[in-house]
Amino acid sequence: MIVMINGELKDSISVSDRGLQYGDGLFETIAVKNGECEHWTDHMMRLLAGCKRLNIPEPDIQQCLVEAQQLCSEQSHAVLKVIITRGSGGRGYAFPEIITSTRILSIHPWPSYPSINTSLGIHLHLCKTVLSQQPLLAGLKHLNRLEQVIARNEWQDSEISEGLMSDMDGHIIEGTTSNVFAVINGELVTPALDKCGVAGIMRAQVLQHANAYGMLVCEKKLTLNDLLNAEEVFVCNSIIKIWPVRKILDTQYKVIGDMTMKLMNGLT
């Protein structure tokens, strides 16, 4: 793992950093192909919006780009993770008087997912771990991820590629590392993320493409029953792009459905 912290090549961070102490920060997971960071601007816009909501001083995006290019230029296929924390200091939870955010860029190997995840679709596990509702944090890709850690470790079966998470009202929200879409009566539906969940960059891409294709698109509350009765289901994130879903519980889906296929082709 190659790591750059505030522009310096090093891989360790002060214990006093609020990222460790409180999970007081945000992150982005970015696909790197042939030295280029995919959807760079979208990732940085989301990061800035997140900083604004959490009152973290905006990182220097231009500097971030310079560092990302330096780290990624020779990477043909890799993952860049960008973490911004509120830095060190402050008395307990109170912000420091002067906040100097910490900027961490790290390069990771491209994960070796089976290619059949894309071609034949995946099996989704239904997580027992339920997402808590916190509108103040909903949509953000913040560093408080214990719920996802617990949910992801509900299964070891390698046949299962992702876990589906609901909120306490029984509404489907997202995968542990992905957003979820369903085609219901010809309409492309994805859960509203006003109470919990991460508003993914690939989710936004899918919505944008679907709109451009003239598909009927809707963000709304979605139950498990809605999902089990859907014509098509898929999950997406910046790394995997789209994985069609073949199976949830005993429900089998057509893979690859027409709308899913059209979106997959559009996003490549």
Next chain:
Amino acid sequence: MIVMINGELKDSISVSDRGLQYGDGLFETIAVKNGECEHWTDHMMRLLAGCKRLNIPEPDIQQCLVEAQQLCSEQSHAVLKVIITRGSGGRGYAFPEIITSTRILSIHPWPSYPSINTSLGIHLHLCKTVLSQQPLLAGLKHLNRLEQVIARNEWQDSEISEGLMSDMDGHIIEGTTSNVFAVINGELVTPALDKCGVAGIMRAQVLQHANAYGMLVCEKKLTLNDLLNAEEVFVCNSIIKIWPVRKILDTQYKVIGDMTMKLMNGLT
């Protein structure tokens, strides 16, 4: 700040540590007086119980004690923070195949709270930030503390010493860094922490002392109205012990009430 990581005197940690990446860990905040860690066994028991719930391998408590003694022996008045994380590794949120937890002990100066907090009581701010409900994490002192960070930064007024947090159902749960108690019709009441909140060591001490004194004691749901109509209110944690509450919104309380006083005397 003096820091020891896995027994080594150093103050920085790998960026890959899951404590930073996901807030995947737990902590204890321990009062150190004349070289002794107060309620050491209680803190370690809670830490072990937390590790068990989160499936983090139990840290070596004996080793932890040796290190704590080494760090604290010459401290007349200080705070020891112990952090246990799930260490580094794993593919995304999935646990590493072999988990080697990270053990971080750090010594901090004793905070200089005004002595009138104890003698005259404090003014409590009512936080707009609401605690999310997550029974899987309720009671644990885990590293996902963004809600407390947001709540603590609702006020700057130095007249306010603590913020009171409710859950989304409007039940009072705790302070941002403390537990809360009320005397209602002669009974000592503290919020049930089955859906959110941290089950503090000093909270347990208060309950234990109250029982020993033959006080009527109850853990139950508590509304703001219950609190505003209480005879006495106080907050507690391992560092401050007990602070009587003088004021919430426009409601003034008798300071120091009889039961609060008895418990304060018992805990010194």
